[in-house]
Amino acid sequence: MRKVCLLLLTMLALLGMSLSAEASPFGERVEGLTEITGVRVSSSQDKTRIVVDAKAPVTYRTMVLKDPGRVVSPQVKRELSVSSSFVSRARVAQFDPRTVRVVVETTVGKDNYKIFPLTGGPVPGRVVLDFGRVGPDSAGATIALPDVKAPTKPAAPQTKPTKPTKPQTPQTKPQAPQTKPAETKPAETKPETAADTPGEQPATESSTDAGIAAITGLAGHSITIDAGHGGNDSGAIGPTGVTEKSVTLRVALALQKLLTSEGATVYMTRTTDTEVSPKGAAASDIEELQARCDVANRHNSDIFISIHMDSFTNGAAKGTTGYYYALGSKKSRDLADKVRAGVIDQIGTPSRGTQSCNFYVVKHTDMPATLVEVAFISNPTEEELMNSEDGVQKAAQGIADGIADFFG
Numbered sequence: 001m002r003k004v005c006l007l008l009l010t011m012l013a014l015l016g017m018s019l020s021a022e023a024s025p026f027g028e029r030v031e032g033l034t035e036i037t038g039v040r041v042s043s044s045q046d047k048t049r050i051v052v053d054a055k056a057p058v059t060y061r062t063m064v065l066k067d068p069g070r071v072v073s074p075q076v077k078r079e080l081s082v083s084s085s086f087v088s089r090a091r092v093a094q095f096d097p098r099t100v101r102v103v104v105e106t107t108v109g110k111d112n113y114k115i116f117p118l119t120g121g122p123v124p125g126r127v128v129l130d131f132g133r134v135g136p137d138s139a140g141a142t143i144a145l146p147d148v149k150a151p152t153k154p155a156a157p158q159t160k161p162t163k164p165t166k167p168q169t170p171q172t173k174p175q176a177p178q179t180k181p182a183e184t185k186p187a188e189t190k191p192e193t194a195a196d197t198p199g200e201q202p203a204t205e206s207s208t209d210a211g212i213a214a215i216t217g218l219a220g221h222s223i224t225i226d227a228g229h230g231g232n233d234s235g236a237i238g239p240t241g242v243t244e245k246s247v248t249l250r251v252a253l254a255l256q257k258l259l260t261s262e263g264a265t266v267y268m269t270r271t272t273d274t275e276v277s278p279k280g281a282a283a284s285d286i287e288e289l290q291a292r293c294d295v296a297n298r299h300n301s302d303i304f305i306s307i308h309m310d311s312f313t314n315g316a317a318k319g320t321t322g323y324y325y326a327l328g329s330k331k332s333r334d335l336a337d338k339v340r341a342g343v344i345d346q347i348g349t350p351s352r353g354t355q356s357c358n359f360y361v362v363k364h365t366d367m368p369a370t371l372v373e374v375a376f377i378s379n380p381t382e383e384e385l386m387n388s389e390d391g392v393q394k395a396a397q398g399i400a401d402g403i404a405d406f407f408g
Contacts, residue, residue: 034058034125036100037394038345038401039092041080042408047132048084052102053401054125062115086112086131106131219263221303221407224296226361227252227268228308228371231275233288236311238383244309245273247386251307251374254396259403269295289360297366303335303406304369305399306361309377309386318382319350321373325363326356335406336370342402346394347385349375368406372399 034056042049052058080090089105106113114134118126227248229235235244249270256266269276269292277283277291296304310321322340324332337354344351352373362369374395375382385391 033098036092037123037397038342039080039102040401040405041082041087041090043082043084043086047130047134048082048086049131050080050087050090050102050104050129052127052129053123054127057117057125058127060115060117060127084131102129104129104131108132218259218404218407221263222265222267222299222301223259223403224267224269224299224301224304224365225252225255225259226292226295226304226306227270228306230270230273232281233275236309236377238377238387239315239380240383240387242377242383242387244311244377247309247374247377247392248307249273250392251386251395251399254392255305255307255399258396258400262400262404267295267299267301286360290364292361293364296369301367303367303403304362304365305339305403306359306369306371307399308371308373309375310373311376311378313378315378315380318376318379319352320344320347320375321352322354323357323359323362323371323373324354325369326358328362329368331368332362332370335368335402336372338405339370339372339399339402342400342405343372343374343395343398345401346398347375347391349382 034054036052036054036058038051038053040051042051080092082088082090086108087104087106091103093101093103108131112132112134114128114130116128118128227245229243229245229248231245233245235248237243249272252268253271256268259266275281275283275288275291276295277288279287283291292306293304310317310319320340320343322336324336333354333356340351340354343349357371359371362371375386377383377386386395
């Protein structure tokens with residue numbers, strides 16, 4: 001029978017505004033706290049990794065419980081999608097006004113999970129939760145999963161004498177080196193007694209780009225970013241005169257920094273207020289749009305992201321929309337969905353869904369592509385948000401989170 005352990009990671013922090021529903025005023029809650037800006041999950045054959053991003057380093061504590069029935073979390077705000085033999089379920093909640101709780105239901109034993117902070121990367125505060133084969137000494141080790149141990153039992157009847165039972169002990173000893181690294185010690189201290197253990201030692205990977213890239217999975221991927229409009233084409237214009245072309249360029253440049261710092265190769269259709277076509281302002285609409293597609297196709301990018309701001313005659317219209325080519329691949333829809341979700345998580349806009357379209361730039365690119373309408377520049381509140389440095393940075397982070405989720 002499979003036993004499920006609940007691993008609780010409790011941090012002194014706040015969930016992002018889009019995920020939080022606390023009644024108290026935001027100003028009263030943030031004093032002395034940081035904000036959790038994103039949580040994402042990736043799985044491979046060897047392990048499942050959960051990454052929690054925060055605006056600043058967080059203080060956290062871990063607790064392991066054997067009985068799922070002992071945990072009650074009525075304030076769950078987000079369920080994480082997990083498809084893994086190591087983790088069956090994960091969820092995030094604002095447990096109280098000062099604490100975010102991450103609950104992970106896992107089948108691995110105490111030697112096969114590791115929790116550590118990563119510092120020194122583009123995200124100031126990161127906490128990583130690994131489940132499976134963790135650490136350099138565990139690459140060939142047997143994971144302490146009931147499903148993995150089960151096949152070893154039929155071997156016992158083949159050696160009925162009492163002596164042959166001893167060879168089974170060496171099989172468990174290779175796991176011992178996993179308990180030696182300092183990072184795993186807190187989790188080994190009677191994990192089944194629900195004892196809280198402080199976890200504040202920085203991981204050795206924290207000072208290397210490789211460690212950060214390993215989390216996000218962006219290293220080795222090439223991405224083309226298209227800042228919508230530009231030059232002679234201002235795009236939509238907000239109530240106070242903010243232009244779409246200026247906002248999309250600011251978000252694109254911020255996104256470029258985030259992605260390159262995490263190991264991706266990034267190509268930009270434009271980095272200044274200009275047209276992309278060599279013909280400049282003399283180019284037709286089709287020539288200008290094709291020039292943007294050519295950047296991605298020429299570099300054989302893995303994905304194409306076109307950044308835009310929405311607009312409508314009614315200033316009350318608001319929200320974020322992800323678009324993909326109607327006859328395109330399922331990967332394009334997945335990319336559009338994840339980027340839209342990432343933006344919403346960061347800037348707190350209403351979701352207008354992921355929709356199919358016939359837009360030129362997502363139709364004529366050779367790779368998974370999405371056009372994201374970040375917010376409505378025609379909406380006074382969203383125009384103000386996207387004309388601020390905070391709004392620009394959050395939108396860029398949301399797109400980056402969506403891309404990281406896509407590559408998994």
